[in-house]
Amino acid sequence: MLTNERLCRLHFRSRDLPRVRIEVEECAAWAGLAEPRRGEFVVAVDAVVTNAVEHAGGSGRLLLRQLGAELECQVEDYGPGFSEDVIPELAPGVAGAPAGRGLWLARLITDRLTVAPRCEGSGPGTVVTLAMRLPTG
Amino acid sequence: MLHGGEAVCDARTIPVQGIRPGDHAFVAYGGAGAPVQWDVLGAFVRQGLIAGEKVLVLLAPEPYGDDLIDRLHARTPAVERAWQRGQLQLTSMRRLIRPARTFSVERQWRRLAEETRDAVREGYAAVRAYIDMAWMAEFDADLDTVLWRERRSGHLFDERCYSEVCAYDERSFPADVLDAVAELHPRTLLSSVGALHAVHGDAPARAPSAPSAAPVPWVRMIGEADVRTFREFAQALRAVLFRGVTRASVGVTVDLTALHFLSAGCAAWLLRLCAESIDPHAVGGRTAAAHDAYGVHAGALRGVTLCCTRHQARLLRRLGASGVRSLTLTVPEGCGC
Numbered sequence: 371m372l373t374n375e376r377l378c379r380l381h382f383r384s385r386d387l388p389r390v391r392i393e394v395e396e397c398a399a400w401a402g403l404a405e406p407r408r409g410e411f412v413v414a415v416d417a418v419v420t421n422a423v424e425h426a427g428g429s430g431r432l433l434l435r436q437l438g439a440e441l442e443c444q445v446e447d448y449g450p451g452f453s454e455d456v457i458p459e460l461a462p463g464v465a466g467a468p469a470g471r472g473l474w475l476a477r478l479i480t481d482r483l484t485v486a487p488r489c490e491g492s493g494p495g496t497v498v499t500l501a502m503r504l505p506t507g
Numbered sequence: 508m509l510h511g512g513e514a515v516c517d518a519r520t521i522p523v524q525g526i527r528p529g530d531h532a533f534v535a536y537g538g539a540g541a542p543v544q545w546d547v548l549g550a551f552v553r554q555g556l557i558a559g560e561k562v563l564v565l566l567a568p569e570p571y572g573d574d575l576i577d578r579l580h581a582r583t584p585a586v587e588r589a590w591q592r593g594q595l596q597l598t599s600m601r602r603l604i605r606p607a608r609t610f611s612v613e614r615q616w617r618r619l620a621e622e623t624r625d626a627v628r629e630g631y632a633a634v635r636a637y638i639d640m641a642w643m644a645e646f647d648a649d650l651d652t653v654l655w656r657e658r659r660s661g662h663l664f665d666e667r668c669y670s671e672v673c674a675y676d677e678r679s680f681p682a683d684v685l686d687a688v689a690e691l692h693p694r695t696l697l698s699s700v701g702a703l704h705a706v707h708g709d710a711p712a713r714a715p716s717a718p719s720a721a722p723v724p725w726v727r728m729i730g731e732a733d734v735r736t737f738r739e740f741a742q743a744l745r746a747v748l749f750r751g752v753t754r755a756s757v758g759v760t761v762d763l764t765a766l767h768f769l770s771a772g773c774a775a776w777l778l779r780l781c782a783e784s785i786d787p788h789a790v791g792g793r794t795a796a797a798h799d800a801y802g803v804h805a806g807a808l809r810g811v812t813l814c815c816t817r818h819q820a821r822l823l824r825r826l827g828a829s830g831v832r833s834l835t836l837t838v839p840e841g842c843g844c
């Protein structure tokens with residue numbers, strides 16, 4: 371059930387990407403995340419979801435929550451699994467290899483991004499968690 | 508003009524998320540491209556709520572409120588609350604013009620103006636209305652009256668407190684009527700959410716050093732550029748760059764301001780293709796085979812101007828735009844977000 375804390379939960383495939391963005395933008399606005407940070411959050415979430423669609427099994431699950439003064443998005447995929455090592459440390463640059471660029475940007479834009487395996491016993495896959503601080507007051 | 512279930516794009520075409528107070532837009536549904544209207548309506552509603560506007564949805568026949576919320580896949584706290592407090596209202600033409608029993612343009616205008624005035628007084632930023640034109644059959648309204656109304660309703664939008672989308676079911680109106688109606692609206696919406704369309708054109712060259720230079724090819728991207736629409740995005744970019752090269756123009760312009768969404772992947776690929784077209788050494792002196800794969804003659808272009816919003820400019824800079832020689836980012840006034 372959705373609450374003021376649990377803002378949005380949905381399964382996604384490639385065709386759902388526009389709806390994912392609409393829902394994330396709306397919930398981020400509801401939580402008080404203003405432009406331009408809201409638009410950047412949507413770009414970051416899209417990059418992580420796109421990674422799941424393209425490279426990690428083709429589908430996944432998204433959970434958006436407001437946790438205190440933070441807006442947190444968890445994207446779970448059912449792919450073979452990956453670690454933070456796939457994210458380049460430095461800016462890939464225009465000529466750089468495309469691998470990990472979306473995740474690199476998502477980490478740059480957000481205040482927190484972590485990569486972890488899905489819970490033990492839930493099968494292969496990865497959970498990427500990204501969060502942005504909400505304005506106070 | 509409708510073409511294959513989609514309005515042919517021109518300078519008036521925008522995605523539904525681009526609706527702003529003062530806009531009066533046409534959209535078609537029921538064709539192959541958009542068999543139902545719920546996606547466009549859902550985006551219209553949610554964008555209105557984000558903007559702090561009051562949202563009126565006029566459908567015919569009027570469904571139950573819960574049905575509407577379900578069809579919009581919109582059981583989020585924001586939509587539920589807007590529904591409960593009346594920020595989102597499901598209504599119908601019949602209910603709007605009550606107690607009148609017959610439709611008249613004057614009555615409808617008066618009621619919409621009242622709704623707008625009251626909503627602004629209550630603190631809403633504006634009012635937006637989505638009107639499914641299926642109401643015409645319910646009232647047996649004649650087409651000439653509606654055309655007259657669409658032609659003369661500019662006063663509703665003058666103060667930029669009201670916006671309106673008129674949604675026409677392609678199965679109920681002949682193509683020539685839809686063409687005529689679309690022409691009467693200052694805006695035409697893409698008929699599906701998540702779509703991408705490109706409009707190509709040429710602008711006169713303005714470089715003082717080359718007064719007789721060839722026109723500058725440009726492309727205007729409309730909608731959403733992401734992994735789903737990457738192929739169309741890439742194709743449109745290749746086409747404009749190719750035109751720039753083959754016509755020996757001073758450069759090309761890529762207008763991104765009508766894009767509601769530009770993904771990190773598309774933005775990065777755009778920069779890479781621009782860099783290759785201007786200066787292949789900037790991307791490591793790629794081989795001829797690689798150039799062929801991009802479909803443009805590498806290094807032959809003198810410059811690319813990306814016309815973008817502030818948000819897009821920030822994204823492009825983060826991805827390395829400032830390192831691409833002869834690439835210019837311009838943010839037109841009013842493209843602040």
